[in-house]
Amino acid sequence: xxxxxxxxxxxxxxxxxxxxxxxxxxxxxxxxxxxxxxxxxxxxxxxxxxxxxxxxxxxxxxxxxxxxxxxxxxxxxxxxxxxxxxxxxxxxxxxxxxxxxxxxxxxxxxxxxxxxxxxxxxxxxxxxxxxxxxxxxxxxxxxxxxxxxxx
Numbered sequence: 001x002x003x004x005x006x007x008x009x010x011x012x013x014x015x016x017x018x019x020x021x022x023x024x025x026x027x028x029x030x031x032x033x034x035x036x037x038x039x040x041x042x043x044x045x046x047x048x049x050x051x052x053x054x055x056x057x058x059x060x061x062x063x064x065x066x067x068x069x070x071x072x073x074x075x076x077x078x079x080x081x082x083x084x085x086x087x088x089x090x091x092x093x094x095x096x097x098x099x100x101x102x103x104x105x106x107x108x109x110x111x112x113x114x115x116x117x118x119x120x121x122x123x124x125x126x127x128x129x130x131x132x133x134x135x136x137x138x139x140x141x142x143x144x145x146x147x148x149x150x151x
Contacts, residue, residue, distance in 0.1 A: 004064055009047070011112050012058040012072060013135065014099035019128055019149075021053035027087055031056075034082045038075050042066040048113040055128050057116045059104065072099050096149075100132060102139050 016022050023031065032049040035058060039046040043063035050057050058075070062068060076095045083092050104112050115122070122131070129149070136143050 006064040007106060008062040008064060009104040009106065009109060010060055010062050010068060011102040011104050011116075012060065012075075012099055013055060013102075013132060014072070014076065015055035015096045015128055015132075016053075017093040017096050019054045019096070020093060022090065022092060023051050023053050023056070027083065027090075030086060031079055031083065032058075035075055035079055038078055039071075042071055042074070044071065047109065048116045050116045050119045052119050052123050052128075057119060059109070059112050059116055068101050072101070100135055102135060 028051045032051060035049060035056075036046040039058075039060050042065075044066050045061040046058060047061060048057075048059040062071065076099070080092070080094050083090065126134075132148070133143075133145070136148075
């Protein structure tokens with residue numbers, strides 16, 4: 001086979017350091033647009049994005065040349081710098097260490113898009129910590145809760 005054929009759709013989730021509610025309604029669209037540019041630069045496509053005060057959800061079709069860890073390091077580093085520059089009055093402490101990355105099948109994309117779009121309503125019933133543990137469990141990812149929240 002002379003070509004590579006891939007579909008690497010991934011749902012990324014990460015929070016602010018200490019899950020501090022720092023993301024404001026005026027900053028979120030700019031932050032997500034900036035993140036979209038980072039994905040485009042890596043030849044990846046940001047399919048859906050949303051954020052609430054303490055965390056971000058990104059759904060992306062990741063180009064096969066982009067390693068997920070490198071892409072997230074770039075997204076988190078560059079968006080953190082963006083927040084510091086664009087919102088200098090904010091007491092920005094940065095992002096938590098680590099992230100969640102969950103594979104999404106083509107048939108699951110629409111459901112994940114709806115899930116991401118409805119974050120505000122979702123978090124009226126469930127905390128970020130509860131949501132993240134539920135995502136780990138739903139995807140069969142083993143974890144030790146002592147190490148999940150290290151910042």
